[in-house]
Amino acid sequence: MRVDDEASFDAFVHTVSGRLLRAAWLLTGDWHAAEDLVQVALEKTWPRWPTLTDADHRIAYTRRVLTTSYLRGARRRWTGELATETLPETAVDGGIDDALISASLRSATSRLPAKQRACVVLRYFLDLSEADTASAMGTSVGTVKSNTARALDALRRDPVMVGLLEINASPRSRPNRGAAPIDRNEVGRCD
Amino acid sequence: VTSDALEERLPDLLERAAPQPPRDLNGASIRRASTSGAVTRVTAAVAYTESNRTHRGRAWRWTAPGVAAMVVIAIAVTWALTAGHHPLDRHHDGAIQRPTGIEALNAQRRAATTAALDRLLAAFSMPSTWRASTRPLSKALALPTDDPTSYLVSRARLWVTTDAADTAMTYVSSHLPSQVTGGNAIEPTADFASAWFTPGGQWSRSTNYAGMAISVIIERLRPGTVGVEIEASAYWLPLRTPAQTIPDSVTGAAVAIRSEISKKIHHGHLNAADARTLAHEINQLTVTYQAPSMCPMPGPSATLTFTSPAGPQTVTVNSNCPSGVFVKPRTHGMQIDLAPGRVFSHLLSTLNLPANFGRR
Numbered sequence: 062m063r064v065d066d067e068a069s070f071d072a073f074v075h076t077v078s079g080r081l082l083r084a085a086w087l088l089t090g091d092w093h094a095a096e097d098l099v100q101v102a103l104e105k106t107w108p109r110w111p112t113l114t115d116a117d118h119r120i121a122y123t124r125r126v127l128t129t130s131y132l133r134g135a136r137r138r139w140t141g142e143l144a145t146e147t148l149p150e151t152a153v154d155g156g157i158d159d160a161l162i163s164a165s166l167r168s169a170t171s172r173l174p175a176k177q178r179a180c181v182v183l184r185y186f187l188d189l190s191e192a193d194t195a196s197a198m199g200t201s202v203g204t205v206k207s208n209t210a211r212a213l214d215a216l217r218r219d220p221v222m223v224g225l226l227e228i229n230a231s232p233r234s235r236p237n238r239g240a241a242p243i244d245r246n247e248v249g250r251c252d
Numbered sequence: 253v254t255s256d257a258l259e260e261r262l263p264d265l266l267e268r269a270a271p272q273p274p275r276d277l278n279g280a281s282i283r284r285a286s287t288s289g290a291v292t293r294v295t296a297a298v299a300y301t302e303s304n305r306t307h308r309g310r311a312w313r314w315t316a317p318g319v320a321a322m323v324v325i326a327i328a329v330t331w332a333l334t335a336g337h338h339p340l341d342r343h344h345d346g347a348i349q350r351p352t353g354i355e356a357l358n359a360q361r362r363a364a365t366t367a368a369l370d371r372l373l374a375a376f377s378m379p380s381t382w383r384a385s386t387r388p389l390s391k392a393l394a395l396p397t398d399d400p401t402s403y404l405v406s407r408a409r410l411w412v413t414t415d416a417a418d419t420a421m422t423y424v425s426s427h428l429p430s431q432v433t434g435g436n437a438i439e440p441t442a443d444f445a446s447a448w449f450t451p452g453g454q455w456s457r458s459t460n461y462a463g464m465a466i467s468v469i470i471e472r473l474r475p476g477t478v479g480v481e482i483e484a485s486a487y488w489l490p491l492r493t494p495a496q497t498i499p500d501s502v503t504g505a506a507v508a509i510r511s512e513i514s515k516k517i518h519h520g521h522l523n524a525a526d527a528r529t530l531a532h533e534i535n536q537l538t539v540t541y542q543a544p545s546m547c548p549m550p551g552p553s554a555t556l557t558f559t560s561p562a563g564p565q566t567v568t569v570n571s572n573c574p575s576g577v578f579v580k581p582r583t584h585g586m587q588i589d590l591a592p593g594r595v596f597s598h599l600l601s602t603l604n605l606p607a608n609f610g611r612r
Contacts, residue, residue, distance in 0.1 A: 071279030078277040083270035092274060100277060104286035166269040185259075186266040217258050226261060 063111075070110050074103055077120055080187070081127060087182045088131050090167050098134075102127035124197040128183065132175055132198065165225040169216055177212035180205055358490045362405065365461035365488035369407040372455055372464070372484050375429035378411055382480065385410040389479035392471050396483060403490060408483040417470040417478050421445035424468050424480070431455055432466065443472040451484075461486040498531035498567070499560050505530065506557045507603060511610035520603040527558060530602070533595050534567060552610025554599060571596045 078099060085095035106113070106123045113119045170178050176198070183194040184205075191209075195202045216222045378384075388394035389410055396406035413420055418440035425437075425447065431454060437447035449466040464486040473479045505527040507520045522530065556567045600609050 067280075067283060070283060074277055074279035074282060079273055082273040082277070086273075087266060087270050096273075096277070100282060100285070103277065103279075103282045107283050107286040162265055163269040163271060166265055181262070182266070185262040186270065188263065213258055213262075216262075222258070225265070226257065 066110055070107060073119060077123065078103070081123065084182050084186055085127065085131070087166075087170065087186055088178060090171055098127055098131055101130055121193070121196060124183075124187070124189075125199065128179055128197045129199055132179060162225060165221050169219045169222045169225075172219065173212050173215060176200075176204075177208045177215070180208040181212045181216075184209055354491050354493050358488075358493075361460045361490065362488045364458075365486050366405050366407065368455070368458070368461060369405065369464070369484045369486060372429065372432075372451060372466070373407055373409050373482060375432075376409065376424075376482055377427060378480075379413075379423065382411040382413045385412050385479075389473055389481070390471060392469055393473075393479040393481040396485075403487045404485060405488060406483055406485040408481055411480040412473070413478050413480060414476055415478060416442040417445040417472055418442055420470050420478055420480055421447060421468065424470075424482070440470075445470040459489065461488045463487045492535075497535050498558050498565055499562050500528065500531070501562065502527045502531050502558045502560045504559050506559075507554060507599065509552055509554045509599070509603070509605070509610065511552055513610060518603070518605065518609075522602060526602050530556070530595070530598060531558060533598060537595070552596075554596070556599075569596065569599075 081099045081102070082095055085098040086092060089095050089098060102123050105126045106119070109122060110119075113122055170181060173181065179198060180194060183189045183197055184191070189197065191202050191205050194209075195205045198205065386395075387410075389412065393410060395408050395410065398405050415423070421437070421440045428449060429451075431452045432449050433452055438445070440446075445468075447468045449468070451464050451466060455464055464484065467483050467485075469481045469483075471479050503524050505522040507522060509518045509520070510516070511518070552571055554569045554571075556569065558565045558567065597607060600607055
């Protein structure tokens with residue numbers, strides 16, 4: 062590795078890690094797991110760095126490692142994690158609205174299968190095309206389409222999401238009586 | 253919530269939902285960890301997987317659950333032998349709880365039905381090149397799990413073969429056990445074949461079970477590998493428990509009959525004599541294997557609430573079923589699906605309602 066490779070990799074980590082960490086948090090619902098996921102993805106990217114000359118290839122490769130690592134981890138029956146009875150309070154920037162959205166989305170997406178959740182995060186948070194999502198997941202465009210459609214269908218019928226969309230009919234509106242009750246036990250759940 | 257509304261709002265919601273990371277990752281430390289060639293963080297689920305694969309291998313990952321299960325079974329058997337009882341016989345307070353009376357007889361009927369299914373499946377003979385499997389091969393080729401509260405029991409056998417699905421189905425169809433006759437089948441292809449058979453003679457009916465059926469599903473699992481499942485199911489015939497019997501000491505019954513035409517509910521009351529007569533008729537009905545789905549066009553329905561010193565007992569009666577009687581045990585009371593006939597006619601005449609009440 063050359064010195065300029067190291068510098069460019071460090072800059073790459075600095076640039077992309079924030080976005081990837083947030084995506085990984087949406088996938089796992091847990092900061093420790095999210096950090097581990099992103100770090101593993103970046104560690105696996107580094108040995109390939111000299112061959113990844115194009116910026117698009119670099120982020121695409123990292124995304125693919127991250128997604129496949131997540132899906133492989135989600136396939137395991139037991140991840141060695143233990144649920145705690147007391148849920149940690151998470152500080153969320155943006156006040157009560159974003160806290161409500163964060164808890165509600167976390168609750169709703171936690172009920173989705175791993176592939177569907179990955180499709181939602183890649184398509185709607187990372188704003189990837191269907192082809193790029195398929196590439197990141199190592200699957201076909203058709204599978205991405207079907208998984209995305211199933212995920213949206215499930216979210217559309219999820220009472221938490223129904224309540225969330227109802228109370229957030231206009232951006233930054235405050236919750237009202239129409240809010241669906243949020244199961245506090247769902248907040249902080251990690252699959 | 254429309255799909256469009258959700259799709260439109262989802263990016264913004266996800267953006268607001270994902271909190272900012274608590275700290276930045278350090279590129280230099282990631283490079284060092286990567287160069288050292290090992291992912292060693294014990295808290296990482298992914299790293300745990302990698303570590304598992306590297307040091308123990310695929311064989312251990314597959315066999316470990318089996319070894320753990322055998323250890324648990326060995327401990328349970330040892331405990332049972334030393335205690336002198338079956339583990340399930342011991343109540344939490346230490347008293348021995350053995351099924352008695354009708355419960356014991358019903359348990360015997362269920363066990364006899366299961367044994368009959370096992371004998372039937374054992375009568376299928378497959379080529380020596382077909383490899384038997386004890387684990388689910390796919391979603392469609394999964395071993396059945398019985399609901400202990402249901403009257404339906406199922407057993408299955410699985411095989412893996414290199415034959416095409418249609419070839420395998422041809423073999424199965426031409427090597428059926430005796431008294432198993434041809435049933436229905438879909439047009440088989442090289443990838444998928446399915447057929448249903450009806451056992452006759454010794455398999456068809458006994459005092460313990462009825463309605464036995466066999467389904468064969470053959471599915472290509474991957475190129476060159478085909479899975480075969482033969483599943484046998486039967487309804488075991490339960491004896492009525494005291495909870496499913498109306499006591500002779502009934503003092504009356506409140507009746508609500510719902511018309512299928514006008515959707516109106518007619519309320520009435522039976523005196524002690526009429527209620528006792530109706531209760532006697534209901535008690536004489538035999539529990540059969542007919543499923544509730546066999547009443548596709550229900551006629552008028554009635555809810556009877558019998559009162560007695562033992563307490564109220566609710567019976568829901570659906571009429572207009574094709575044939576037979578199906579008594580479903582409920583937590584409170586029971587449900588009866590029956591053909592138009594004596595019980596419902598008696599009920600209508602007792603309440604001075606026309607015989608065609610609630611029918612089209």
